[in-house]
Amino acid sequence: MTDDADPLICMCAHVRESEILAAAGRGCRDLAAVREETSANTGCGDCAEDVEELLAYAAP
Numbered sequence: 001m002t003d004d005a006d007p008l009i010c011m012c013a014h015v016r017e018s019e020i021l022a023a024a025g026r027g028c029r030d031l032a033a034v035r036e037e038t039s040a041n042t043g044c045g046d047c048a049e050d051v052e053e054l055l056a057y058a059a060p
Contacts, residue, residue: 009050009054010040010041010047011043011044012044012047015038020040024058
């Protein structure tokens, strides 16, 4: 997968979209769970909205 196909969502922790979607597939349903699973949103916090949008997209 190229970087364009798998964008970097959390710059601080270097977490890509695919990692967040995979965490959602493993049962992460909120920002706190994704934070614990991937370390996304543990730095500056600017990616919170993007992570939550991905969770909404991946919701069953």
